[in-house]
Amino acid sequence: MSTTTIPDRARHILGVLVREYIQTGEPVGSVLISRRTAHRLSSATIRNVLVRLEQEGYVSQPHTSAGRVPTDLAYRVFVNQLLGSRRGVRTAPSVEARLREQAGQPALLDDVLSSGSQVLSRMSRHVGFAVAPSNDRAVFHEIDFVPLGGSTVLVVVVARGGQLSRKVIDVGESLGSDALRQAANYLNQEFAGRPLAAVRKAIVAQIKHERMLVDALFARAMRLGQSSFEELPSVTALFVDGTASLVDEAWQHEGAISRPMLSALMKMVEEKQRLVRILNEYLDGPGLKVVIGPEPSKPDLHPFRMVLSAYGDGSGTVGIIGPTRMRYSRAIAAVDGVARAVSRVLNEGN
Numbered sequence: 001m002s003t004t005t006i007p008d009r010a011r012h013i014l015g016v017l018v019r020e021y022i023q024t025g026e027p028v029g030s031v032l033i034s035r036r037t038a039h040r041l042s043s044a045t046i047r048n049v050l051v052r053l054e055q056e057g058y059v060s061q062p063h064t065s066a067g068r069v070p071t072d073l074a075y076r077v078f079v080n081q082l083l084g085s086r087r088g089v090r091t092a093p094s095v096e097a098r099l100r101e102q103a104g105q106p107a108l109l110d111d112v113l114s115s116g117s118q119v120l121s122r123m124s125r126h127v128g129f130a131v132a133p134s135n136d137r138a139v140f141h142e143i144d145f146v147p148l149g150g151s152t153v154l155v156v157v158v159a160r161g162g163q164l165s166r167k168v169i170d171v172g173e174s175l176g177s178d179a180l181r182q183a184a185n186y187l188n189q190e191f192a193g194r195p196l197a198a199v200r201k202a203i204v205a206q207i208k209h210e211r212m213l214v215d216a217l218f219a220r221a222m223r224l225g226q227s228s229f230e231e232l233p234s235v236t237a238l239f240v241d242g243t244a245s246l247v248d249e250a251w252q253h254e255g256a257i258s259r260p261m262l263s264a265l266m267k268m269v270e271e272k273q274r275l276v277r278i279l280n281e282y283l284d285g286p287g288l289k290v291v292i293g294p295e296p297s298k299p300d301l302h303p304f305r306m307v308l309s310a311y312g313d314g315s316g317t318v319g320i321i322g323p324t325r326m327r328y329s330r331a332i333a334a335v336d337g338v339a340r341a342v343s344r345v346l347n348e349g350n
Helices: 008-024 030-036 043-055 072-084 093-103 109-124 177-191 196-207 216-229 243-252 259-270 272-282 328-348
Strands: 127-131 140-149 152-159 164-170 238-241 288-291 304-311 316-323
Touching (some): 030 043, 072 288, 072 328, 093 328, 109 238, 109 316, 109 328, 127 328, 152 216, 164 216, 177 196, 238 272, 243 259, 259 272, 272 316, 304 328, 316 328
Antiparallel strands (some): 127 238, 127 316, 152 164, 288 304, 304 316
C-alpha cells in the first residue's frame, strides 16, 4: 500500500504510534496503542495492522519482544496529515506583534529576518532560521549614488523589504551630487519593482543601442546603472537562532542526535553560505514544505528534519531544523505563522 492508499484504520494506528514515539522515544506496543485509539481497538487487531505496516516499510521492530518504531515513510504519512489539516490557517496576531516589536520601525529586511529566526526558535524550541532573497531574485526598490571624491562613487542598492547592497565604483569622471541624483532618479523611475537580474539585463540591452541616444542624462544613467548592477555582492544573508536547543536535545535525549552529527550541523551553520545553498535546493516554490530524510548526498542533514516556507514573493525562506522526533504540529504552525507575518510586515514597508 502506498502513502495515498493506506487504509483509514492503519493510518489512524500509525498516527498514534508516531505521536507516542515522538513523546517517549521508546518502541510503541499494541497494548499502548489500544489505549490511545479512539475506538479502543483490540491488541490483536492492532498487532495484525502493525505486521502489515512493517511489511510495507512504515514501521520497524528493534527486537522481537519490543514494540515498533516509525520509519521515515511513517513520518511522511503523519506530516502529510498535518499539512492537509491546516487549510485556512491564519497568522496569529501575537506573531506579527512580536516581529514588529523586535524589528522596530521602519522594518528593514535584516531586522525582520533576525527577529523571525528568534521567534521560530522560541516557538519550536529548535533551530530557527531565515534566509534573505539572493540579489538576483530580490526586487529592485531604489538606487542611490554618493560621491566619495574624484571619480569614485558609493552605490547603495535597496531591494524590496529594505535589503541593502553596497559597492564602490570608479565612473571615470568627476560627477557632482546633482548629476548623480538625476541619474539615480531616472533609474528608480525606469526599473523600480523589477527583479535585479531583469534590471541588469535591461540596462545591458539599452547600452548596446547607446550610439542612437542623444540624451546625455539617459546615457550617463545607463552607464552608472551598468557599473552598479553588475557583480553585486552574491552573499545571501542567513539568520540562525537556537543552536543551543539542539545541544540540549542531544544531551537530554541520548540517541536523538549523535554528538558527531550535531558537530556537523554546527559546522554547517558556521559555513552559512553552504547551508543557504542546501536550503534553497529544498524549497523550489511557494508554500510550506517538510523535509523528511534528506537525500544521501547531504549526509550532514540526515539525522535532522526541516520545516520550510517561502515568504513574500517566494524568493526568501524561513524555517526550522530539528531532530526526527520534533513536535511537527508545533513546528508547522510556527513556520506557517512566521512566514505569513514576515510577508505582511515587509509588504507594509513597500
